[in-house]
Amino acid sequence: xxxxLIRILAxxxxxxxxxxxxxxxxxxxxxxxxxxxxxxxxxxxxxxxxDSSGRTPCMNCHTNVGRNPSGGLNLAHxxxxxxxxxxVSPRLAGAxxxxxxxxxxxxxxxxxxxxxxxxxxxxxxxxxxxxxxxxISIIRRWIELGAQRN
Amino acid sequence: MVLACVFLAPAVSRxxxxxxxxxxxxxxEPDFNxxxxxxxxxxxxxxxxxxxxxxFTRPLNDDFGDVLSDFFGLDTGAQIxxxxxxxxIRNGQIGIHRxxxxxxxxxxxxxxxxxxxxxxxVTALFTIEGTNNFKDSYSPAIGAIVSRKIKDVAALYVEPIxxxxxxxxxxxxxxxxxxxxxxxxxxxxxxxxxxxxxxVAPRTGYKGAVSSTSEDAVTHGxxxxxxxxxxxLFQLNFxxxxxxxxxxxxxxxxxxxxxxxxxxxxxxxx
Numbered sequence: 001x002x003x004x005l006i007r008i009l010a011x012x013x014x015x016x017x018x019x020x021x022x023x024x025x026x027x028x029x030x031x032x033x034x035x036x037x038x039x040x041x042x043x044x045x046x047x048x049x050x051d052s053s054g055r056t057p058c059m060n061c062h063t064n065v066g067r068n069p070s071g072g073l074n075l076a077h078x079x080x081x082x083x084x085x086x087x088v089s090p091r092l093a094g095a096x097x098x099x100x101x102x103x104x105x106x107x108x109x110x111x112x113x114x115x116x117x118x119x120x121x122x123x124x125x126x127x128x129x130x131x132x133x134x135x136i137s138i139i140r141r142w143i144e145l146g147a148q149r150n
Numbered sequence: 151m152v153l154a155c156v157f158l159a160p161a162v163s164r165x166x167x168x169x170x171x172x173x174x175x176x177x178x179e180p181d182f183n184x185x186x187x188x189x190x191x192x193x194x195x196x197x198x199x200x201x202x203x204x205x206f207t208r209p210l211n212d213d214f215g216d217v218l219s220d221f222f223g224l225d226t227g228a229q230i231x232x233x234x235x236x237x238x239i240r241n242g243q244i245g246i247h248r249x250x251x252x253x254x255x256x257x258x259x260x261x262x263x264x265x266x267x268x269x270x271x272v273t274a275l276f277t278i279e280g281t282n283n284f285k286d287s288y289s290p291a292i293g294a295i296v297s298r299k300i301k302d303v304a305a306l307y308v309e310p311i312x313x314x315x316x317x318x319x320x321x322x323x324x325x326x327x328x329x330x331x332x333x334x335x336x337x338x339x340x341x342x343x344x345x346x347x348x349x350v351a352p353r354t355g356y357k358g359a360v361s362s363t364s365e366d367a368v369t370h371g372x373x374x375x376x377x378x379x380x381x382x383l384f385q386l387n388f389x390x391x392x393x394x395x396x397x398x399x400x401x402x403x404x405x406x407x408x409x410x411x412x413x414x415x416x417x418x419x420x
Contacts, residue, residue: 023287023318023319023320025320025322025323037322103363137323138323141322
């Protein structure tokens with residue numbers, strides 16, 4: 001009986017040892033391996049920085065430094081969140097840039113994906129390269145989780 | 151050619167042994183699987199078994215003329231699985247199952263309780279499968295197979311199984327990354343060597359949605375008629391999903407809830 005139990009426990013332990021087999025977030029994030037579904041990470045890795053694909057940082061145009069922010073959206077560090085979340089886009093009637101918890105009504109995602117019906121060009125303006133599907137899925141997850149100021 | 155040799159080799163079935171002899175023929179439980187779900191049938195030490203699973207991908211609930219012109223799916227592609235299992239210790243077996251979408255599953259089963267001494271058969275089940283020929287996303291599973299045979303006429307199954315990482319996405323991006331399912335099935339012997347079989351696998355947790363905004367996949371369900379011939383079991387089945395591994399079954403079938411024709415052929419070597 002003891003031998004049987006030991007065998008069963010060994011099999012259970014072997015099975016449990018395999019139980020951390022999720023795909024790594026960094027493999028989805030692609031050119032921005034440190035990107036996480038938090039606002040601070042998106043601000044740093046997407047809005048303010050380029051990446052290994054050569055994508056243009058959003059803040060090249062969406063800034064008030066030396067120019068008017070493109071599309072009326074300023075993504076500078078201190079104001080970006082308040083410019084995005086629950087803010088209506090001035091370019092498309094009824095479109096809200098980010099609706100916490102509702103990825104289908106968040107215009108930001110449509111602009112990043114180049115969905116039909118957007119006003120103006122797909123972002124980044126001078127893409128490709130655009131954000132990868134993985135990068136967009138991480139931003140989508142941040143919205144899905146409530147678009148918190150985290 | 152290899153398959154032909156395997157299936158045409160003479161069968162040796164030993165029905166004269168005692169009830170607790172895993173080599174004895176179990177009339178109510180003639181095979182190691184129902185349709186996709188495993189059973190509590192034991193392999194004798196150093197015995198083995200081979201199985202082919204085949205699921206045509208042409209849906210049957212379509213215009214009948216179109217379905218007929220495709221000969222119920224036989225003209226279309228299929229998801230095919232090959233399986234080999236081996237009795238490595240007394241009451242314990244291991245095996246490998248590969249499906250044509252390049253998933254490889256390794257599994258082990260150990261018979262903990264037997265109906266001859268207790269009210270039920272209980273078998274512990276452990277599996278680990280990986281996509282892309284076991285190189286990419288890994289989904290381990292642990293569960294129990296509980297069965298009750300009713301004389302030589304029927305066998306009933308309840309199979310609580312936890313499958314980790316059924317959703318290949320990183321845990322940070324999904325609400326549900328794993329699935330708990332309860333396989334429920336039955337096999338009824340309607341003629342001396344003919345059976346009808348059915349199974350369903352309701353689940354909670356991740357249910358096979360492609361993305362966070364898409365619909366869940368349908369719950370795996372399947373029924374079949376089968377014929378035992380010596381050491382072979384020939385099964386014709388109808389399923390709403392193609393899954394034959396634990397994670398595939400947990401993910402369920404296409405959201406359209408179509409039904410598909412398929413077959414299993416298994417062969418015992420003991």
